[in-house]
Amino acid sequence: MRVSAHTLTDGIRPGGRFDDWRPAAPAYVVCDVDGTLVGPQAEATDEVAAAVVAAQSAGLRVGFATGRARLGVQALWQQLQASGPHLLHNGAEVRADGRTVAAWSLTPEQVDALLAFARTRDDAYLEVYTDDGYWVSAWDERAGAHWDLLGHEPSGILTEAAQLTGQVVPKITMTVFDTAGVAEVVDGIARLGLVPGHADSPRAPHLHFVNATHPDTDKGRALARAAEHLGIGLDQTVAIGDAANDRSMLEVAGTAIAMGQAPPEIQAIAHLVVPDVDAHGVAVALDAARTWREQQ
Numbered sequence: 543m544r545v546s547a548h549t550l551t552d553g554i555r556p557g558g559r560f561d562d563w564r565p566a567a568p569a570y571v572v573c574d575v576d577g578t579l580v581g582p583q584a585e586a587t588d589e590v591a592a593a594v595v596a597a598q599s600a601g602l603r604v605g606f607a608t609g610r611a612r613l614g615v616q617a618l619w620q621q622l623q624a625s626g627p628h629l630l631h632n633g634a635e636v637r638a639d640g641r642t643v644a645a646w647s648l649t650p651e652q653v654d655a656l657l658a659f660a661r662t663r664d665d666a667y668l669e670v671y672t673d674d675g676y677w678v679s680a681w682d683e684r685a686g687a688h689w690d691l692l693g694h695e696p697s698g699i700l701t702e703a704a705q706l707t708g709q710v711v712p713k714i715t716m717t718v719f720d721t722a723g724v725a726e727v728v729d730g731i732a733r734l735g736l737v738p739g740h741a742d743s744p745r746a747p748h749l750h751f752v753n754a755t756h757p758d759t760d761k762g763r764a765l766a767r768a769a770e771h772l773g774i775g776l777d778q779t780v781a782i783g784d785a786a787n788d789r790s791m792l793e794v795a796g797t798a799i800a801m802g803q804a805p806p807e808i809q810a811i812a813h814l815v816v817p818d819v820d821a822h823g824v825a826v827a828l829d830a831a832r833t834w835r836e837q838q
Contacts, residue, residue: 557809604828798812801824
């Protein structure tokens with residue numbers, strides 16, 4: 543039985559693809575983190591936390607879809623106890639039930655190429671993520687706010703991929719210290735044949751993050767893999783996001799929901815739009831998904 547594509551609760555309005563909305567009863571909700579589950583604060587608000595509990599109590603699986611690494615969502619997971627699957631590193635890793643069910647790793651040659659690119663710029667530096675932490679291309683105190691956000695300092699300085707002794711590298715992030723340099727960094731990563739994903743954080747508004755992942759990686763592919771793991775169709779998935787790196791999952795989810803502060807181009811590809819992060823828009827979306835599920 544399908545949910546009526548025209549049954550909206552208070553606080554939800556049509557997005558650009560509302561007329562194409564043909565969802566099944568939701569089974570899995572995946573939420574972007576920065577700008578969606580959390581704003582400038584480290585933890586989700588009480589309203590959001592209560593909505594996650596209610597959604598999961600109704601049988602929904604709730605997961606993160608984020609550019610962050612495992613370390614970067616550990617505290618939020620402890621707060622929310624979100625059941626997953628979780629899409630980490632902009633989709634380069636899918637985690638479910640405490641294990642990795644899919645991953646797309648960068649090669650040593652790609653790591654070295656990005657390190658060389660970072661050395662050409664004085665407005666950015668690299669963070670190279672592995673299973674147990676992250677390495678940096680320089681000990682740059684300008685990135686200290688991001689280290690605080692992650693809750694861990696870097697493992698050390700990385701000059702070449704050989705230092706990693708075969709460790710899996712799902713993602714490299716270039717932290718850009720000047721807004722004017724973001725477009726050039728995005729272009730440089732793309733010219734290396736990798737997927738650039740620009741995603742800022744309200745917790746570190748003076749920094750800009752451009753993730754570099756494997757060419758086969760994005761949140762949309764990861765969402766499809768997570769749905770396959772759960773044994774559900776994409777029409778049973780709900781994706782909630784606010785930024786350009788959420789585009790791919792919003793394009794494939796059965797119900798695509800944009801946050802109220804999302805730019806016009808993101809709201810245009812969403813089926814629905816909820817209030818912004820300061821008004822607990824993700825809680826409105828989660829409550830609606832729970833209601834749709836309970837109606838079936």
